[in-house]
Amino acid sequence: MLDLLGNSRGNVVEAVTNFYEHETEFHKQALASTSVSCTFQARAENKPALPFESQSVKSMHNNEDVSCSQSYTLSGSGKSKKSGISPGKRKRNLDSKATKRKQTNPSQSSGGSKQYTITRFFGKQMPVVSEDGKVGTAFNQCIDDQSRFANDATEPYKEEVDQFIQIVNAGEQLRSYAATILEKAKGDINMALDIYYSDYTDSGNYLLLPPERYSPIEHACWRKGQPAPYIHIARTFDLVEDEKGKLKATSMLCNMFRSLLALSPEDVLPAVYLCTNKIAPDHENMELNIGASIVVAALEEACGTNRSKISNLYNSLGDLGDVAQLCRQTQSLLAPPPVLTIQGVYSVLRKDKWTTDIRDINLTIVQFVGTQRPNTESSPAKNYHQKQQPTAAQTTTTAATHTTQVTNLDTATTDPDPGSGSTIRKKSLIMNLMRSCREKEMKFIVRTLVRNLRIGAMMRTVLPALAQAIVINSADTVAECLKDHLQRLSGAVVEAYNVLPNLDLLIPSLMEKGIEFSSSTLSMVPGIPIKPMLAKITNGASQVLKLFNNKAFTCEYKYDGQRAQIHRLPDGSIRVFSRNGDETTSRFPDIINIIKESCFHGVVTFILDAEVVAIDRKNGLKLMSFQELSSRERGSKDSLIAVDKIKVDICLFIFDIMLANGEKLLDLPLRQRRKYLKNLFDDGKPGYLEYAREMTVEAEDADANNEATLNKMNNFLDDAFRSSCEGLMVKSLDVNAGYTPSKRSDAWLKVKKDYVEGLSDSLDLVPIGAWHGNGRKAGWYSPFLMACYNPDTEEFQSVCRVMSGFSDVFYTEMKELFSGDKIPFQKTTILSNC
DNA sequence: CCAGGGTGCCCC
DNA sequence: TTTCGGC
DNA sequence: GCCGAAAGGGCACCCTGG
Numbered sequence: 001m002l003d004l005l006g007n008s009r010g011n012v013v014e015a016v017t018n019f020y021e022h023e024t025e026f027h028k029q030a031l032a033s034t035s036v037s038c039t040f041q042a043r044a045e046n047k048p049a050l051p052f053e054s055q056s057v058k059s060m061h062n063n064e065d066v067s068c069s070q071s072y073t074l075s076g077s078g079k080s081k082k083s084g085i086s087p088g089k090r091k092r093n094l095d096s097k098a099t100k101r102k103q104t105n106p107s108q109s110s111g112g113s114k115q116y117t118i119t120r121f122f123g124k125q126m127p128v129v130s131e132d133g134k135v136g137t138a139f140n141q142c143i144d145d146q147s148r149f150a151n152d153a154t155e156p157y158k159e160e161v162d163q164f165i166q167i168v169n170a171g172e173q174l175r176s177y178a179a180t181i182l183e184k185a186k187g188d189i190n191m192a193l194d195i196y197y198s199d200y201t202d203s204g205n206y207l208l209l210p211p212e213r214y215s216p217i218e219h220a221c222w223r224k225g226q227p228a229p230y231i232h233i234a235r236t237f238d239l240v241e242d243e244k245g246k247l248k249a250t251s252m253l254c255n256m257f258r259s260l261l262a263l264s265p266e267d268v269l270p271a272v273y274l275c276t277n278k279i280a281p282d283h284e285n286m287e288l289n290i291g292a293s294i295v296v297a298a299l300e301e302a303c304g305t306n307r308s309k310i311s312n313l314y315n316s317l318g319d320l321g322d323v324a325q326l327c328r329q330t331q332s333l334l335a336p337p338p339v340l341t342i343q344g345v346y347s348v349l350r351k352d353k354w355t356t357d358i359r360d361i362n363l364t365i366v367q368f369v370g371t372q373r374p375n376t377e378s379s380p381a382k383n384y385h386q387k388q389q390p391t392a393a394q395t396t397t398t399a400a401t402h403t404t405q406v407t408n409l410d411t412a413t414t415d416p417d418p419g420s421g422s423t424i425r426k427k428s429l430i431m432n433l434m435r436s437c438r439e440k441e442m443k444f445i446v447r448t449l450v451r452n453l454r455i456g457a458m459m460r461t462v463l464p465a466l467a468q469a470i471v472i473n474s475a476d477t478v479a480e481c482l483k484d485h486l487q488r489l490s491g492a493v494v495e496a497y498n499v500l501p502n503l504d505l506l507i508p509s510l511m512e513k514g515i516e517f518s519s520s521t522l523s524m525v526p527g528i529p530i531k532p533m534l535a536k537i538t539n540g541a542s543q544v545l546k547l548f549n550n551k552a553f554t555c556e557y558k559y560d561g562q563r564a565q566i567h568r569l570p571d572g573s574i575r576v577f578s579r580n581g582d583e584t585t586s587r588f589p590d591i592i593n594i595i596k597e598s599c600f601h602g603v604v605t606f607i608l609d610a611e612v613v614a615i616d617r618k619n620g621l622k623l624m625s626f627q628e629l630s631s632r633e634r635g636s637k638d639s640l641i642a643v644d645k646i647k648v649d650i651c652l653f654i655f656d657i658m659l660a661n662g663e664k665l666l667d668l669p670l671r672q673r674r675k676y677l678k679n680l681f682d683d684g685k686p687g688y689l690e691y692a693r694e695m696t697v698e699a700e701d702a703d704a705n706n707e708a709t710l711n712k713m714n715n716f717l718d719d720a721f722r723s724s725c726e727g728l729m730v731k732s733l734d735v736n737a738g739y740t741p742s743k744r745s746d747a748w749l750k751v752k753k754d755y756v757e758g759l760s761d762s763l764d765l766v767p768i769g770a771w772h773g774n775g776r777k778a779g780w781y782s783p784f785l786m787a788c789y790n791p792d793t794e795e796f797q798s799v800c801r802v803m804s805g806f807s808d809v810f811y812t813e814m815k816e817l818f819s820g821d822k823i824p825f826q827k828t829t830i831l832s833n834c
Numbered sequence: 835c836c837a838g839g840g841t842g843c844c845c846c
Numbered sequence: 847t848t849t850c851g852g853c
Numbered sequence: 854g855c856c857g858a859a860a861g862g863g864c865a866c867c868c869t870g871g
Contacts, residue, residue, distance in 0.1 A: 287843065584845090627863085630845060
């Protein structure tokens with residue numbers, strides 16, 4: 001067993017290599033006996049396991065035929081969805097990525113590929129393969145580190161008491177109290193500060209109170225007129241994380257918002273952004289461009305820890321926020337930290353703050369974060385551009401240099417800033433945030449920065465909580481209608497968000513209207529993508545017929561491409577949005593042309609739903625795989641890709657319309673919406689703009705016992721497969737057939753090969769390695785690295801990683817099985833890039 | 835100065 | 847996109 | 854039944870080192 005004890009995220013890998021000798025035993029035990037069906041995606045270069053041309057492969061050493069993905073009785077195309085690649089694509093990948101590692105055996109046949117030593121994996125550095133390692137060593141090690149880490153520091157507390165008094169800016173009268181809490185904190189000055197602040201603000205767990213007993217003003221930890229402190233949110237997050245349960249979470253978030261509404265309404269919008277882990281409306285394509293590595297670098301410096309300690313902690317905790325929280329407790333604080341405010345934290349997230357003149361950043365920090373900054377030093381400190389500006393004036397006291405957030409504005413403006421880019425600035429900003437953290441703020445700041453809040457609260461929790469806060473805070477609400485109001489407004493806000501997913505517009509409108517707000521207050525706006533409607537999975541035609549009994553429905557091809565929501569704005573411009581609501585117009589200049597050419601004159605605005613598919617126009621308009629499509633250039637925020645450089649042509653398959661010439665069509669049944677669609681585009685243009693191929697089944701034929709209908713559907717499904725489609729989308733035409741944004745309703749169903757029994761693919765693979773899991777899977781191995789046996793070289797060659805389809809019990813068992821040093825080491829080979 | 839590596843984010 | 851698990 | 858979390862593959866960016 002080659003165990004790659006590393007981390008795919010942190011880029012800090014502690015490798016232990018082992019090889020499990022009896023791979024078949026393990027295989028049988030671990031996988032076969034539990035008959036786990038797992039999803040996997042093979043990587044392009046790993047030919048031997050996945051013969052692209054042949055339809056089956058002699059597998060392992062028992063020479064069993066393994067069904068391989070690409071060819072079915074229907075297909076004959078050689079298309080390989082699961083193995084993920086067509087021959088042409090594979091070649092490109094080899095050319096572009098494996099330049100250093102030449103292919104020694106160019107044979108296309110199965111089992112004939114070059115073996116590579118992996119040096120990087122997904123752009124991450126691969127763990128070093130060491131022959132003496134033992135599985136579990138790294139894990140145990142980091143557990144040890146962690147306990148040592150948590151347990152040191154037991155000194156007499158006099159110094160700490162002095163420090164503490166200095167930090168909180170108090171006099172000698174506080175000494176005995178300080179000694180008490182330092183005793184409680186075992187001398188940990190930060191913990192003591194936490195206790196102190198917690199008592200001082202006296203807002204402990206008020207958020208846990210039921211809404212009728214929570215007093216938004218008295219129970220808040222700040223006063224009217226002050227900016228709301230970030231700790232208000234951080235405490236809420238911490239409680240929400242501990243107190244699992246959606247209702248409780250909503251209640252706490254509701255209390256949290258009530259204080260904001262009562263004391264500093266201007267902080268509500270940034271608070272909603274922070275709670276939902278967003279920085280801007282999706283379609284603005286604002287990116288943080290901060291990942292674990294930058295955060296780790298900042299953490300190293302801000303807390304004086306080193307990378308390997310962080311790495312070990314991360315491997316065991318599986319969450320960078322938790323790691324940071326732990327590191328923070330060893331951070332020495334010599335001066336009172338500035339108070340983090342909600343606005344301050346949020347403004348740091350906005351990209352315009354990263355990229356614009358650095359003075360703006362500093363002003364923001366000073367203005368919002370530095371509100372409690374001691375005014376003792378007026379000279380500039382050294383945090384920014386320290387390396388570039390060694391001559392920058394230093395503050396006189398060590399305390400000030402250590403913690404001050406003030407930045408040398410003059411330095412920043414005159415600095416030509418050679419060779420150092422945004423990374424340094426980001427790191428500085430993050431460090432400033434980190435140094436100001438109290439209590440659990442660190443954990444949530446870091447989680448926000450790595451865009452992984454993990455508190456189980458998203459739009460569907462946060463927005464209702466805000467709605468309820470508004471209802472409860474309106475004084476004139478009569479108790480008996482309270483419940484109705486709560487429910488109504490919660491629903492209205494979520495509904496409004498789904499058609500206008502823009503918090504910048506929604507929140508102000510909601511706060512202005514209060515309980516008068518309804519979902520019709522705001523409507524769709526061309527240029528802002530609505531949340532697309534989603535489909536449920538079914539396992540075949542007969543299940544579909546049961547669900548659509550006596551209801552007319554349509555079967556459409558489910559094209560293997562990417563979803564596109566296309567808007568025409570009143571000014572005539574065309575915009576394209578992805579499934580997630582990001583604007584992808586720059587990737588598809590050809591779509592703009594196609595749309596402009598195809599739609600009738602007189603059409604003003606519309607919003608339509610379509611699938612973009614790669615197409616080979618030279619080869620009879622043959623549709624190509626998603627992989628081909630994704631190899632197109634991406635373009636960027638400001639620059640469209642050049643039309644004449646497009647290598648992969650696309651065809652647009654339109655299938656729905658939500659808005660036509662200002663008319664909202666969501667509530668119309670699909671059958672009628674289709675008429676609107678026809679009115680815009682007539683018949684389309686083959687290979688450029690087509691309607692999704694469709695077959696209608698009328699109500700009288702929709703009967704689970706109707707053999708003819710069943711056959712018709714199955715034939716149509718086969719047709720779809722033959723046309724390189726993934727399967728079918730089945731949609732209600734008349735009954736309950738409105739367009740429900742963001743909903744995964746029974747009105748839309750999907751039928752795919754994967755779900756239909758007997759049509760799914762299988763491969764016989766052996767686990768040869770694993771990573772430490774993240775988050776929920778921390779402490780387990782996840783994902784596993786899978787390999788197949790190559791009889792020619794008598795080695796195991798990696799194929800793919802697997803990560804889903806396993807139950808928690810399975811993970812626990814695997815952890816047990818591969819703990820300690822049970823597994824003997826043996827040499828193996830991993831293919832490039834896997 | 836440019837290529838490659840590191841990194842982040844977007845699609846399915 | 848998939849899966850599992852918690853309410 | 855709903856919803857959130859965790860995961861994979863590929864391209865474009867920025868930074869850095871030869």
